[in-house]
Amino acid sequence: MTPEVRGLPLVAQAEGVARGTWKSRDLVEAYLDRIARLDKRIGAFLLVDAEGARRAADSIDRKVAAGEAVGPLGGVPVGLKDIFVTRGIETTAGSKILKGFIPPYESTATARLAAAGAVRLGKLNMDEFAMGSSNENSAFFPVHNPWDLGRVPGGSSGGAAAAVAASLCAGTLGTDTGGSIRQPAALCGVVGIKPTYGRVSRYGVIAFASSLDHPGPFGRTVEDAAALLEVVAGHDPMDSTSIPQPAGRYRAASKTGIAGMRLGVPKEYFQAGMDPEVEAAVRAALDELGRAGATLLPVSLPHTEYAIATYYLICTAGASSNLARYDGVRYGHRTAEAHSLEELYGKTRGEGFGAEPKRRIVLGTYVLRAGYYEAYYGKALRVRRLIANDFAAAFAEVDALVAPVSPTPAFKLGERLSDPLQMYLGDIYTVAPPLAGVPALSQCCGFTKSGLPIGLQTIGPALGEEAVFRVAGAYEARTDWHRRLPEDPA
Amino acid sequence: MSTLDYEAVIGLEVHVQLATRSKIFSVSSAEFGGEPNQHTDPVCLGLPGALPVLNRQAVDMTVRLGLAVKSHIRPRCRFARKHYFYPDLPKGFQISQYDEPLCEGGAVTFRLDGEVRQVRLTRIHMEDDAGKNIHDSSGVSFVDFNRAGVPLCEIVSEPDLRSAEEAAEYLRAVRTLVRYLGISDGNMEEGSLRCDANVSIRPRGASRLGTKTELKNINSFKHVRDAIEHEIARQKALVGRGEAVVQETRLWDPDRGMSAPMRSKEEAHDYRYFPEPDLPPVVVDEAWLAAARVALPELPEARHARLLGLGLSAQDVSVLVAERPIGDYFDRALAAAPAHPKKLANWLINEVLGRVADARQLVDPDVPVPPAALAELVELVEQGTLSGKLGKEVFARMWQERRRAGEIVAAESVSLVSDTAVIEEACRRVVERSPDEVARYRGGNAKLMGFFVGNVMKETGGKANPKLVNEILRKLLA
Numbered sequence: 026m027t028p029e030v031r032g033l034p035l036v037a038q039a040e041g042v043a044r045g046t047w048k049s050r051d052l053v054e055a056y057l058d059r060i061a062r063l064d065k066r067i068g069a070f071l072l073v074d075a076e077g078a079r080r081a082a083d084s085i086d087r088k089v090a091a092g093e094a095v096g097p098l099g100g101v102p103v104g105l106k107d108i109f110v111t112r113g114i115e116t117t118a119g120s121k122i123l124k125g126f127i128p129p130y131e132s133t134a135t136a137r138l139a140a141a142g143a144v145r146l147g148k149l150n151m152d153e154f155a156m157g158s159s160n161e162n163s164a165f166f167p168v169h170n171p172w173d174l175g176r177v178p179g180g181s182s183g184g185a186a187a188a189v190a191a192s193l194c195a196g197t198l199g200t201d202t203g204g205s206i207r208q209p210a211a212l213c214g215v216v217g218i219k220p221t222y223g224r225v226s227r228y229g230v231i232a233f234a235s236s237l238d239h240p241g242p243f244g245r246t247v248e249d250a251a252a253l254l255e256v257v258a259g260h261d262p263m264d265s266t267s268i269p270q271p272a273g274r275y276r277a278a279s280k281t282g283i284a285g286m287r288l289g290v291p292k293e294y295f296q297a298g299m300d301p302e303v304e305a306a307v308r309a310a311l312d313e314l315g316r317a318g319a320t321l322l323p324v325s326l327p328h329t330e331y332a333i334a335t336y337y338l339i340c341t342a343g344a345s346s347n348l349a350r351y352d353g354v355r356y357g358h359r360t361a362e363a364h365s366l367e368e369l370y371g372k373t374r375g376e377g378f379g380a381e382p383k384r385r386i387v388l389g390t391y392v393l394r395a396g397y398y399e400a401y402y403g404k405a406l407r408v409r410r411l412i413a414n415d416f417a418a419a420f421a422e423v424d425a426l427v428a429p430v431s432p433t434p435a436f437k438l439g440e441r442l443s444d445p446l447q448m449y450l451g452d453i454y455t456v457a458p459p460l461a462g463v464p465a466l467s468q469c470c471g472f473t474k475s476g477l478p479i480g481l482q483t484i485g486p487a488l489g490e491e492a493v494f495r496v497a498g499a500y501e502a503r504t505d506w507h508r509r510l511p512e513d514p515a
Numbered sequence: 516m517s518t519l520d521y522e523a524v525i526g527l528e529v530h531v532q533l534a535t536r537s538k539i540f541s542v543s544s545a546e547f548g549g550e551p552n553q554h555t556d557p558v559c560l561g562l563p564g565a566l567p568v569l570n571r572q573a574v575d576m577t578v579r580l581g582l583a584v585k586s587h588i589r590p591r592c593r594f595a596r597k598h599y600f601y602p603d604l605p606k607g608f609q610i611s612q613y614d615e616p617l618c619e620g621g622a623v624t625f626r627l628d629g630e631v632r633q634v635r636l637t638r639i640h641m642e643d644d645a646g647k648n649i650h651d652s653s654g655v656s657f658v659d660f661n662r663a664g665v666p667l668c669e670i671v672s673e674p675d676l677r678s679a680e681e682a683a684e685y686l687r688a689v690r691t692l693v694r695y696l697g698i699s700d701g702n703m704e705e706g707s708l709r710c711d712a713n714v715s716i717r718p719r720g721a722s723r724l725g726t727k728t729e730l731k732n733i734n735s736f737k738h739v740r741d742a743i744e745h746e747i748a749r750q751k752a753l754v755g756r757g758e759a760v761v762q763e764t765r766l767w768d769p770d771r772g773m774s775a776p777m778r779s780k781e782e783a784h785d786y787r788y789f790p791e792p793d794l795p796p797v798v799v800d801e802a803w804l805a806a807a808r809v810a811l812p813e814l815p816e817a818r819h820a821r822l823l824g825l826g827l828s829a830q831d832v833s834v835l836v837a838e839r840p841i842g843d844y845f846d847r848a849l850a851a852a853p854a855h856p857k858k859l860a861n862w863l864i865n866e867v868l869g870r871v872a873d874a875r876q877l878v879d880p881d882v883p884v885p886p887a888a889l890a891e892l893v894e895l896v897e898q899g900t901l902s903g904k905l906g907k908e909v910f911a912r913m914w915q916e917r918r919r920a921g922e923i924v925a926a927e928s929v930s931l932v933s934d935t936a937v938i939e940e941a942c943r944r945v946v947e948r949s950p951d952e953v954a955r956y957r958g959g960n961a962k963l964m965g966f967f968v969g970n971v972m973k974e975t976g977g978k979a980n981p982k983l984v985n986e987i988l989r990k991l992l993a
Contacts, residue, residue, distance in 0.1 A: 232564065355561070
């Protein structure tokens, strides 16, 4: 039987494979067909590994036929943001400087997906080195929002969000540094979770800002995201910042309900400048959570106003450091002609990096220069501590926080390109959780009159993914937003 | 002011490659050599997405060094990224330590011309080594990353050294120490011990430091001495001409015997240090320190003092202390023959060391004459069972045949004749056939005793116990 994969949850797909209702190969062919028909309009995939996916699917199908276990994600086709290093498969981080780079090793998160039986369909488009909020910073081509092809899908994991929204694969992995999972999830109307820092290994995830980079999944439903996170989370000795606790039972948590939960509504997340349709949808969602049995309490995160400045000091410093290795000596792009070492570096990096990485490398180099460490980076670390303390204080009172994700719905392609500062300010509700390292999930809580999705953010305490999944699962169970699908582009 | 009135002020930065099995942040072998890029992995190649994982053995070795020089070991230290671009630096930064090094303070003690010197240390920190650029004669350059990620500890001294000779001796003491601790082979030729020198001069008696230069590429004890001597002379000449010393980094060219400027203060790197976000702080707790302390061997300076206390000559002690296996051999022999430290030292230095190319061969359980066997031989000589000359012959056979002295003596009756009757008989024969010499001896020519002893030895085929021969002759000639 060939299933209709459009809108079909990942969890249901895995169950169908395990029960023999359909084959993994059928799912793969269905998605390959959709990608072939639709993705030239969306631009979610940078690379489709059709042969590899067919081989992996056939192997799963043989196991099912032989009665062997195929893992919790057995046979489910997934896509990977092109920031995850994949052995033998080109990995670019959306940058020309890594064009042609074939990694000799596999990231921990993608290896765990494969071990759980997931089938890798291909690599997903992204803002170059995860720097951006619109996916327009991809060095190759932009991603179009499946809900309105003239609009951005958000970023930097725009391909990962759009691929799930457009049913081009069952689930995806992305990364979130300042909102790069939650904001595109909101703008594309899917579920995305940035877990606790260290919950998912960064080994094999191309670094942007090491202390802020959080790998995490996208799913069509809360349970899909939970199922993916259960597989990729857990301690990894290859990442020294990985936390020792094993993954939690997130699928179960998503069905527990929220009766008696105390949910905080941070006043700093409802400020002037928010799109009225977004605010209305989020406030309606809060009411719905109240009806579901939660108590809503006003809370304050007083250092929120410093979050964007703090974030951009820390992330640009990290970028200038992490991107130093792209020098044309060992792998990736090397300039065709250089007559000195300095010229090799200058031309390779000048040609290889796009405008946004260059801007952040320059800013980060400035931030870290001798004699100014305390004025910028040192101070940013201290403010980061205050922001984390804000969350800790709030979580002494409440079990989770609920808030908007993005102050606006998806904006038009090109609209903010000429104004990087405006683009940075769009991150206002997403940058604080990664600074604090706490988990946060984005899910759809409504649509604008013009049909654009609006996101609801649930933020939990460190290691409190279960609380986040409880809230998100309860909300989803009472609403139908997640069932809405964008029209397939003609 | 004449240049004679200036004194040199020198501080050394010594890089020691730690003898861990794997690299400091990854799994590849840290061993020297191999095919180019044989010992590499995603981490030490700086591949995208690779992350460092700290090798605790490297920390433990640095802790041992810190304890040995009485540094303060930080209970919590951290790594920092030090940025610069160079083809042999795969990540575009070195993972080093900056404001929170593992060890602070401490001192290295050594002897120069018998006098105890102490050089204070600023700090000892850990970092990863870079790879190696190889330039082909055709103008093509290659990079070998086998060395990239090999653990280093950098020992930074205070400017307490005053001469090139003293600097070289300090460096030797550092090498001896790291070898004693078993944390490095300290081999300058293979680059497991490397050194940069900061040199300045100032009027003797002044307390302010002069402008310093940093000398790089001084990778043998001879180069250290030559380069520093040359630099002191160069600075004195500059000042003598009324010119100023320029703060700069200079590269020593051992072939030409001179240094050349590498980069000036203005061209100095801005390393943009910041805390390494991929590594949590390193916590060294009391239990770790206690275990490391227990594992420390007797250190060279303590051994030096102890052996001098046994009445050994300063020269012998220097030889015994210079390499840990020599001193260990001596101590084990001494435990078996505690009454004869000087004799043991002589035998060890003259006979044993003359037969091994490298002191490390002494720790081999297969060393042909183990310490207890040497002690047994020395006892036989000292008891008079063997003469010194016979002892040497027996030693040669012990080394050759891997047999114990007692065994050789018993099996082949090479021992000295100590039978008083036999010796007395031989002495009488010699005295009787030499009336003239007897008369002259009795007339006061005491030197003739040698003549009588020699003849008795001939009579007995060299096997008579010389002590008894002397005693009996004295009686007969009285």
